[in-house]
Amino acid sequence: xxxxxxxxxxxxxxxxxxxxxxxxxxxxxxxxxxxxxxxxxxxxxxxxxxxxxxxxxxxxxxxxxxxxxxxxxxxxxxxxxxxxxxxxxxxxxxxxxxxxxxxxxxxxxxxxxxxxxxxxxxxxxxxxxxxxxxxxxxxxxxxxxxxxxxxxxxxxxxxxxxxxxxxxxxxxxxxxxxxxxxxxxxxxxxxxxxxxxxxxxxxxxxxxxxxxxxxxxxxxxxxxxxxxxxxxxxxxxxxxxxxxxxxxxxxxxxxxxxxxxxxxxxxxxxxxxxxxxxxxxxxxxxxxxxxxxxxxxxxxxxxxxxxxxxxxxxx
Ligand SMILES: Cc1cc2nc3c(=O)[nH]c(=O)nc-3n(C[C@H](O)[C@H](O)[C@H](O)COP(=O)(O)OP(=O)(O)OC[C@H]3O[C@@H](n4cnc5c(N)ncnc54)[C@H](O)[C@@H]3O)c2cc1C
Numbered sequence: 001x002x003x004x005x006x007x008x009x010x011x012x013x014x015x016x017x018x019x020x021x022x023x024x025x026x027x028x029x030x031x032x033x034x035x036x037x038x039x040x041x042x043x044x045x046x047x048x049x050x051x052x053x054x055x056x057x058x059x060x061x062x063x064x065x066x067x068x069x070x071x072x073x074x075x076x077x078x079x080x081x082x083x084x085x086x087x088x089x090x091x092x093x094x095x096x097x098x099x100x101x102x103x104x105x106x107x108x109x110x111x112x113x114x115x116x117x118x119x120x121x122x123x124x125x126x127x128x129x130x131x132x133x134x135x136x137x138x139x140x141x142x143x144x145x146x147x148x149x150x151x152x153x154x155x156x157x158x159x160x161x162x163x164x165x166x167x168x169x170x171x172x173x174x175x176x177x178x179x180x181x182x183x184x185x186x187x188x189x190x191x192x193x194x195x196x197x198x199x200x201x202x203x204x205x206x207x208x209x210x211x212x213x214x215x216x217x218x219x220x221x222x223x224x225x226x227x228x229x230x231x232x233x234x235x236x237x238x239x240x241x242x243x244x245x246x247x248x249x250x251x252x253x254x255x256x257x258x259x260x261x262x263x264x265x266x267x268x269x270x271x272x273x274x275x276x277x278x279x280x281x282x283x284x285x286x287x288x289x290x291x292x293x294x295x296x297x298x299x300x301x302x303x304x305x306x307x308x309x310x311x312x313x314x315x
Contacts, residue, residue, distance in 0.1 A: 004142035006312070007032065007127060009117045009156070012040025013298055014290045015147030016105040018305035021071050023109055025313055031109055032129060032139070034116035039102035041268065042298070047259045050182035051211045052219050053098045053203070054263055058091040059298045067277075067294075069310065072302040079104055096210045120144070122160045122284050143312065144286045147305065149173055149267035150274075153288055161281055168274070171292055175231040176268035177222045179242035182215040182259040185252065190216065199226035200245045215258060220246050231264050238262030270296030278308035287312065 006022055008015045011033035019029045031038070043055035062068055062076045076092075079085045084100050085092045094101050114132035121128075127139045146153050150171045157164050187206035195202040205217035220242040222230050230241055239262035247254055270292045279288040289308040291301035 004028070005030065005140070006143045006145065007139055007141035008145040008147055009033075009127070010040065010147035010290070011035075011038035011106070011109075011111050011113075012147060012290070013042060013105065013301040014305035015040075015145065016102070016109065016305070017072060017075065017302050018145055018147060018289055018309045019109050019111075020075070020105060021306050021309035022312065025309075027312075029110065030139070031111040032115040032117060032127075033111065033113055036114060036132075037099075037102075038106050038111055038113060039099065041265065042098050042102050044097050044099035044102075045180060045261070047182070049213065049215045050180075050205075050217045050259055051097065051209075051213055052180040052182075052205055052217055053208070054178045054180055054219055055098070055265070056298055057098055057203070057208065058088070058093045059085065061087075061090055061092065062299055065299045065303075068299060068303055069306040071310075072299075072306045075105070076302070094209060117156060120156050120158070120160065122157075122286065125285070142285065145308065145312075146286065146288045147290055149290060150292050151267060153290075161284060161286070167279060170272060171274050172271040173267040173292060174224070174227070174269050174271045175264060175266045176227040177230045177233075177238045177242065178263045178265070179220045179239045179246075180217075180259070180261045180263070181220070181243065181246065181254075181257040182217045183254055184258050185216040185255070187213065187216045190252065195249050195251075196223075197245070197249050199223060200242065200249075202246060202250065218246060218250075231266075235262035235264065238264065267292075270300075273300070277304050278311065280308065280311050282315070 006029045008019050008031045011031040019031050023029045041055040045052045084104050115129050117127050119128040130136050150168045193207040201221050203219040274293045287308045289304040293304040294300040
């Protein structure tokens with residue numbers, strides 16, 4: 001398999017770690033991702049004077065995680081030694097920004113961003129992709145790894161693997177909503193890092209990470225079951241609803257935001273995982289990984305990606 005070309009669809013944590021393991025073992029690996037940036041649900045948004053972490057922003061204690069493969073544990077220890085992440089109580093958090101952790105995982109990998117897989121042809125071993133400039137092309141592969149949420153994987157496979165849908169029928173993901181706001185207020189006046197009520201949790205981004213931000217930057221995440229009520233709205237409405245929640249609990253009267261955005265994660269959290277680390281179809285040369293295989297945390301995504309890579313190394 002060594003000189004063969006492996007294509008990974010999805011450059012979230014799982015795809016990145018899978019790609020890293022295979023690249024370091026000498027394989028030729030290309031990752032493609034439909035996003036503007038890699039990292040998937042580890043996401044940092046930067047605007048003029050503001051930085052927000054609107055996806056995951058902490059990791060469970062990886063020293064206590066029972067099933068983390070050696071390579072995954074090694075990567076996280078290196079990130080700690082290089083001061084990209086640091087311990088905060090029972091968790092680890094990025095020191096400056098979630099995007100630093102993503103860059104650390106992505107370093108040395110061949111990645112094409114803004115490249116969406118729209119159709120797979122498992123027989124001819126090709127992927128149809130659409131690029132940001134609306135161009136289309138076909139990417140050939142010898143081995144394919146699909147590292148995207150299960151519902152999206154199902155529609156890409158489109159009945160080309162016998163009983164594939166049955167395997168995924170038990171897996172459940174839930175969506176969530178987030179809004180980002182910056183204000184022309186001195187962040188030094190706000191000492192707290194979190195505010196919450198039963199519906200939302202507010203992160204004061206200025207107090208979470210060592211980022212240079214002149215504006216007060218707040219990220220509002222929905223909690224369950226409120227998330228279910230909110231996610232079916234459009235982004236503008238999500239922003240409005242979450243601004244209402246923010247205003248009702250924030251201790252300072254807030255002026256008009258200098259930046260505001262609503263965001264929906266259609267497949268944000270794993271409600272019920274697959275219960276095995278990955279799916280592997282030898283005959284078709286296809287593997288599937290992602291947090292949804294094992295649980296729903298960054299560590300589950302690391303574990304799934306690395307374990308699938310190690311299965312491929314045995315082939
Ligand atoms: C708001 C929020 C907060 C969270 N907080 C935490 C936390 O504090 N701690 C924690 O451990 N976990 C947290 N999580 C969960 C954590 O983010 C995920 O477990 C992890 O990031 C999943 O990684 P992944 O690689 O499996 O999937 P993803 O990150 O979803 O990666 C999939 C990638 O595939 C790409 N993609 C999808 N379809 C296509 C296609 N057709 N073609 C090309 N590319 C495609 C996407 O752009 C994406 O980059 C949180 C999640 C959310 C939404």
